[in-house]
Every structure is written in structure tokens, then in C-alpha cells.
Amino acid sequence: MADFIQGLDPSKLVLAGAVMSFVIAPFTSPSYNLPIFLFGIYAQEQSEATQSMKAVTGFIGVSALFDLIFLFSNGEARWWSKLLVFLIMLLKLPTFVAFGAALRQRGAQFSGLGNNFNGNTVWSMPGGFTSLSGGARDGYESVDDASVNKPQPPVPANNGQNQSAPGAYQSV
Numbered sequence: 001m002a003d004f005i006q007g008l009d010p011s012k013l014v015l016a017g018a019v020m021s022f023v024i025a026p027f028t029s030p031s032y033n034l035p036i037f038l039f040g041i042y043a044q045e046q047s048e049a050t051q052s053m054k055a056v057t058g059f060i061g062v063s064a065l066f067d068l069i070f071l072f073s074n075g076e077a078r079w080w081s082k083l084l085v086f087l088i089m090l091l092k093l094p095t096f097v098a099f100g101a102a103l104r105q106r107g108a109q110f111s112g113l114g115n116n117f118n119g120n121t122v123w124s125m126p127g128g129f130t131s132l133s134g135g136a137r138d139g140y141e142s143v144d145d146a147s148v149n150k151p152q153p154p155v156p157a158n159n160g161q162n163q164s165a166p167g168a169y170q171s172v
Contacts (some may be wrong), residue, residue: 008098014040017091024084028077030070033088036063040099050106057099064092 018037025034036059043052067089071082 008094008101010095010098010102011041011044013091013095013098014044017088017095020084020088020091024081024088027081028074029081029085030063030067032063032066033085036060040095044099044102047106050103053099053103053106057096057103060092060096060099064089064096067092 014037018034018041021029021033021037025031036056039052040056040060043049043056046052067085070077071085071089074082077085
């Protein structure tokens with residue numbers, strides 16, 4: 001299965017989706033498919049655009065659900081129009097998987113979807129819970145901030161008599 005996913009070419013898949021969406025655009029069809037696939041062509045060509053790739057991948061996944069709603073709720077569309085929308089919806093599954101694999105190759109992940117506990121997320125508890133232990137840190141301290149050392153209050157002077165140490169050490 002992994003070899004099949006690696007063999008998918010996201011540029012050809014998104015181009016096929018754009019062509020099919022362009023063909024059906026003048027007729028009764030969802031209007032969002034053509035802009036999504038055109039944006040997918042742009043995002044796929046830009047090698048450093050991981051945020052755009054994440055957006056396109058999400059749009060393709062969600063729009064497949066919208067296509068399903070369109071197929072069941074739109075009774076005035078012709079049969080061939082519904083057939084093309086169905087084929088576009090089927091094309092979105094391998095396109096979604098190919099874009100996800102391309103994101104992984106570029107080093108990006110969907111960090112908002114969970115399972116990123118080992119990633120670059122900094123887990124810290126806000127609200128000053130570190131001050132309860134009586135340590136030097138007072139309140140919330142983020143990782144990026146430089147540590148600030150607060151000056152300690154001066155030690156009060158001893159007003160009592162100077163007591164000498166017991167034993168062999170005596171003051172003269």
C-alpha cells in the first residue's frame with residue numbers, strides 16, 4: 001500500500017481534477033471544485049509552500065463531503081453532470097492521499113489533528129504552577145523568554161551579640 005501511495009503523482013492528479021472541473025463548470029455543478037484544484041496546482045508547484053499544501057489537502061478532503069451532499073440534494077442536475085461530479089469525488093481520495101504523502105516528504109504534518117506528541121509542541125502549564133514549589137521561578141515562564149533572575153532581599157543584620165563558635169575555634 002505504501003508503494004502505491006508513493007507512486008501517486010500529485011501534480012497529475014490535481015491537473016486531472018482541474019480539467020474535469022473545468023469541463024463541468026458551465027453546467028449544474030459545484031462551483032468550488034475548479035478553484036480548489038487550481039489552487040492545488042499552484043501549491044504543488046511551490047516547493048516551500050507547506051502551509052498552502054496543508055490548506056489544499058484539507059479543502060480536497062472536506063469538498064469530497066460537499067460533493068456527496070451535492071449528489072443527493074441536487075435533483076435538477078443531468079445524469080452526466082452527476083456522473084462527472086461523482087468521478088471528481090472519486091478522484092479526490094487518491095489526490096488527498098498523494099498530497100498527504102507530499103506533505104510528509106516536505107517535512108510537514110497536520111499538527112492540529114493529534115498524534116504529534118513527539119513533535120515541536122511545547123507542553124507547559126500556564127498560571128504560575130511553578131511558584132508553588134518555592135523555587136526561584138515565580139509564575140509562568142515560557143521557553144523562548146530569557147530567564148530573569150530576581151534580586152534576593154538583603155539579609156537582615158544581626159543586632160545580637162557576637163557569639164563565638166563552640167570548641168577549638170574561638171575568637172580572640
